Amino acid sequence: MRYFRFTAFLFAAILLDLVSTVSQQDDTLLCNRVFSFAFEHKLIEKPMGDVIVAVGKQFLGKPYEANTLDRSDSEQLVINLHSFDCVTFVENVLALARNIKSNRLSLDAYTGELRKIRYRGGKIDGYASRLHYFSEWMRDNEKKEILRDITKELGGVLYRKHINFMTTHRASYPKLQNDSAYNLVKQIESDLATHSIFFIPKSKIQTHEFYKEVQHSRREFVILGVWHLYHSIINCLLMKEIILPSIGLRGC
Numbered sequence: 001m002r003y004f005r006f007t008a009f010l011f012a013a014i015l016l017d018l019v020s021t022v023s024q025q026d027d028t029l030l031c032n033r034v035f036s037f038a039f040e041h042k043l044i045e046k047p048m049g050d051v052i053v054a055v056g057k058q059f060l061g062k063p064y065e066a067n068t069l070d071r072s073d074s075e076q077l078v079i080n081l082h083s084f085d086c087v088t089f090v091e092n093v094l095a096l097a098r099n100i101k102s103n104r105l106s107l108d109a110y111t112g113e114l115r116k117i118r119y120r121g122g123k124i125d126g127y128a129s130r131l132h133y134f135s136e137w138m139r140d141n142e143k144k145e146i147l148r149d150i151t152k153e154l155g156g157v158l159y160r161k162h163i164n165f166m167t168t169h170r171a172s173y174p175k176l177q178n179d180s181a182y183n184l185v186k187q188i189e190s191d192l193a194t195h196s197i198f199f200i201p202k203s204k205i206q207t208h209e210f211y212k213e214v215q216h217s218r219r220e221f222v223i224l225g226v227w228h229l230y231h232s233i234i235n236c237l238l239m240k241e242i243i244l245p246s247i248g249l250r251g252c
Contacts, residue, residue: 031096031110044100048101064083065083066085075125075126077114091118092114095110096113120140121140127185128181128184132188135197136188139195155200156199159197163189
C-alpha cells in the first residue's frame with residue numbers, strides 16, 4: 001500500500017513537471033513568435049502606441065485566467081503568454097513592446113523587463129514585493145520612468161479611498177496567512193493611504209471637451225489604453241518612448 005502511494009505521488013510529480021515544462025516551451029515559442037513578427041514588420045520604427053497595439057493583437061483569442069501568479073509556494077516570476085487576467089495582459093504586452101522598441105529580442109530580455117514592471121523596484125523579495133494594487137503599480141512604474149500618470153492633467157478629480165482590501169479580506173489570499181507577508185502588505189496599504197489618487201468621472205469622458213484634450217495631447221504623446229474601475233473611475237497612463245524622446249504613450 002505504501003509502495004502504491006509513493007508510486008502515485010511520484011507519477012503526479014512527474015506529470016506536473018512535464019506540464020510545467022511543456023507550458024514553458026509554449027511560452028518561449030509565443031515570445032519568439034512575437035519578436036519574429038516585430039522584426040518582419042519593422043515595429044521598432046513605429047511609435048510605441050502602434051507597437052503596443054500590434055503586440056496586443058498577437059494574443060487575440062487567448063483565454064482569461066485568474067490567479068496565475070499565485071500557484072507556486074514561493075514568489076517567483078511567472079511567465080505565461082497563453083492565458084491572462086487584465087493586469088498580466090497589460091504587463092506582458094508592455095514588456096514585449098519595450099523589448100521591441102529597445103531592440104532586445106530575447107527571452108532573457110523579456111523576462112527581465114517583465115520582472116521590472118511587475119515588482120516593486122524591479123526586485124523579487126517575497127509575496128509583498130509584487131505590485132498587487134494597481135495604484136501602486138502605476139506609482140512604482142512611474143518611478144522607474146516606464147510610465148507617467150496623467151489623470152490629473154486631463155482634469156482628474158481627487159479620489160479619497162482607504163486602500164485595505166487585501167488585509168481586510170485575508171482569507172481570500174492564501175499567501176497572507178503568513179503573518180510576515182500580511183504585515184508587509186498592511187504597511188504597503190498604509191503607505192498608499194498617504195498618496196493622492198485622481199480619477200476622471202465617466203460623465204466627463206463622454207464630453208466633447210475631454211476628447212479634444214486627448215486629441216490635443218496626441219501631438220506629443222500616443223494613446224496607450226483605458227483602465228476602468230468600478231465607481232466610474234478611469235486612470236490614464238503615459239508611457240515614455242524609448243527610442244524617440246518626443247513620443248510617449250498616453251492612455252485614457
